[in-house]
Amino acid sequence: MTIYDFPIGPYPARVRIALAEKNLQAQVSFVLVDLRKGQHKQTEFLKLNYSDTVPVLELDDGTLIAECTAITEYLDALDGNPILTGKTPREKGLIHMMNKRAEIELLDAISMYFHHATPGLGPEVETYQNPEWGFRQRDKALKGMGYFNDIFSRHHFVAGETFSMADITVIAGMIFAELVKLPVPPEYQALAAWYESMTQRPSVRDRVAMSRPR
Numbered sequence: 001m002t003i004y005d006f007p008i009g010p011y012p013a014r015v016r017i018a019l020a021e022k023n024l025q026a027q028v029s030f031v032l033v034d035l036r037k038g039q040h041k042q043t044e045f046l047k048l049n050y051s052d053t054v055p056v057l058e059l060d061d062g063t064l065i066a067e068c069t070a071i072t073e074y075l076d077a078l079d080g081n082p083i084l085t086g087k088t089p090r091e092k093g094l095i096h097m098m099n100k101r102a103e104i105e106l107l108d109a110i111s112m113y114f115h116h117a118t119p120g121l122g123p124e125v126e127t128y129q130n131p132e133w134g135f136r137q138r139d140k141a142l143k144g145m146g147y148f149n150d151i152f153s154r155h156h157f158v159a160g161e162t163f164s165m166a167d168i169t170v171i172a173g174m175i176f177a178e179l180v181k182l183p184v185p186p187e188y189q190a191l192a193a194w195y196e197s198m199t200q201r202p203s204v205r206d207r208v209a210m211s212r213p214r
């Protein structure tokens with residue numbers, strides 16, 4: 001299997017955490033797509049993913065799977081023991097609901113803030129920016145942090161009783177928040193404590209170390 005990604009990127013981090021949780025790293029080779037050079041917008045890459053984003057998983061038979069959720073589903077199903085995406089219909093439903101919520105309310109919102117209200121990937125790549133939209137998305141992400149803070153004041157995981165794909169997506173949101181220097185409001189102590197505890201997991205620790213600004 002080949003994964004096209006940008007190693008410090010928060011979305012690629014989702015797949016790299018999933019790979020580590022499933023102990024699949026040795027079965028994958030990585031190809032760098034340099035987002036800061038706009039390589040994801042070039043014709044060659046667009047043949048791999050119409051949506052001009054990384055990561056993309058390429059199977060040995062040439063099948064292309066983009067979108068972190070889809071890639072995680074694939075990797076998790078390989079051994080018939082889906083520990084990240086749910087085993088029962090109820091688990092699957094809850095994990096997907098919370099995973100999507102983590103994308104909409106946190107991770108994607110921070111991404112929009114990054115691309116629209118900060119220099120983002122640089123002037124060559126960010127050819128359209130709408131700062132007002134970006135700051136709205138920042139505020140949405142801060143509200144989303146409040147939502148997850150409330151969850152973590154009552155539960156140890158985002159969806160159900162075990163670590164799942166939904167936790168990974170919130171972790172990616174926190175990685176992105178650090179990258180764009182968007183601090184967790186001090187009143188959200190449960191979220192900060194949860195994230196700290198997640199960074200103790202080996203799969204997460206390595207990712208966070210790679211993404212933290214030096």
Ligand SMILES: N[C@@H](CCC(=O)N[C@@H](CS)C(=O)NCC(=O)O)C(=O)O
Binds near residue numbers: 010055
């Ligand atoms: N919905 C996609 C989003 C992926 C995404 O936004 N990836 C970032 C990397 S951190 C990217 O490629 N950004 C480039 C851009 O938006 O120009 C997924 O879940 O895989």
